Amino acid sequence: MQTRALIFDIQDLSIQDGPGIRTTVFMKGCPLRCRWCSNPEGQASYPELMHINTLCKKSYKCISACPYNAVQKNDIGCPQFNRDKCKSCTTRECVDSCPSHAIKFAGKYLSLDELIGRIKPNLPFYKNSKGGVTFSGGEPFLQSDFIKEFINETSSFGLSVGVETCGMFDWSGSKDIADKFDFFYYDLKCLERTMHKSYTGSTNDAILSNLENLSKLCADKITVSVPVIPGFNDTEIQMKAIAGYCNELGIKKLRLLPYHSLGENKYLDLGSEYRMEKNLSVDQKQLKTFLNIIESTGLKCWVE
Numbered sequence: 001m002q003t004r005a006l007i008f009d010i011q012d013l014s015i016q017d018g019p020g021i022r023t024t025v026f027m028k029g030c031p032l033r034c035r036w037c038s039n040p041e042g043q044a045s046y047p048e049l050m051h052i053n054t055l056c057k058k059s060y061k062c063i064s065a066c067p068y069n070a071v072q073k074n075d076i077g078c079p080q081f082n083r084d085k086c087k088s089c090t091t092r093e094c095v096d097s098c099p100s101h102a103i104k105f106a107g108k109y110l111s112l113d114e115l116i117g118r119i120k121p122n123l124p125f126y127k128n129s130k131g132g133v134t135f136s137g138g139e140p141f142l143q144s145d146f147i148k149e150f151i152n153e154t155s156s157f158g159l160s161v162g163v164e165t166c167g168m169f170d171w172s173g174s175k176d177i178a179d180k181f182d183f184f185y186y187d188l189k190c191l192e193r194t195m196h197k198s199y200t201g202s203t204n205d206a207i208l209s210n211l212e213n214l215s216k217l218c219a220d221k222i223t224v225s226v227p228v229i230p231g232f233n234d235t236e237i238q239m240k241a242i243a244g245y246c247n248e249l250g251i252k253k254l255r256l257l258p259y260h261s262l263g264e265n266k267y268l269d270l271g272s273e274y275r276m277e278k279n280l281s282v283d284q285k286q287l288k289t290f291l292n293i294i295e296s297t298g299l300k301c302w303v304e
């Protein structure tokens with residue numbers, strides 16, 4: 001039994017992550033490293049220091065506050081965190097020292113009671129709108145024991161519970177909760193194995209096998225989510241192939257998620273590098289063509 005979960009965000013009154021009014025719970029930790037990921041703070045399975053560069057007013061108080069000398073001025077006069085020296089210390093004096101609130105830790109451990117207490121005030125909204133809770137991430141199934149407990153403990157609340165998954169998880173540890181979810185948003189980025197590995201850090205073997213297993217149990221609950229990424233999968237051939245594969249599995253719904261670079265600054269805040277080219281965008285006409293191609297195979301398709 002997993003008594004607490006590492007969560008990096010909770011968003012209330014969400015209307016995009018499933019039916020009705022919802023709370024989206026972002027679970028931290030993901031086995032993939034998609035180059036375009038807009039939530040890089042959700043990837044590592046531990047709390048991570050973020051120095052939010054756009055908020056930093058260069059007071060340099062963090063430099064003197066850190067007992068481990070982990071912060072120094074860089075060439076252009078900005079505080080720079082040396083992540084090898086940072087001990088993620090429990091006192092986190094750098095965080096408290098910053099008058100601009102430019103330092104934070106992404107990821108906090110919450111107990112089941114804390115999470116349930118957090119969502120309880122929203123119960124009337126969920127009830128009136130037939131909404132509920134969506135687990136997102138990161139990859140929620142990395143913490144599937146906690147989600148199991150959550151579903152068991154809240155079974156009398158009448159919540160709709162859904163999950164957004166990248167599909168990369170251990171099927172044997174998660175299959176017994178598959179039937180407890182009301183819906184799945186299941187990422188399918190591309191069918192080609194080598195290309196998948198090059199852009200996400202991992203092949204898609206487990207992702208495809210899990211989708212096949214899941215669709216045997218509940219194809220009607222699955223919406224396949226396809227991020228449309230320039231230079232990766234934005235071709236008619238790839239869209240046709242994905243649509244054909246979904247049809248073979250009996251899946252009826254597919255949503256297209258056009259690439260955006262809104263998460264780019266977060267890479268800098270985490271001290272890492274954004275590996276997508278600058279100024280990429282998805283052409284609206286091309287998107288419409290993809291939508292038509294997919295719909296022509298009989299799938300219900302929309303763009304989000």
Ligand code: SF4
Nearest residue numbers: 030032034037138166
């Ligand atoms: S699967 Fe999602 S959360 Fe994980 S790295 Fe890819 S885009 Fe980010």
Ligand code: SF4
Nearest residue numbers: 066086087089093094
């Ligand atoms: S978390 Fe602690 S060790 Fe890391 S930079 Fe802040 S004060 Fe220094």
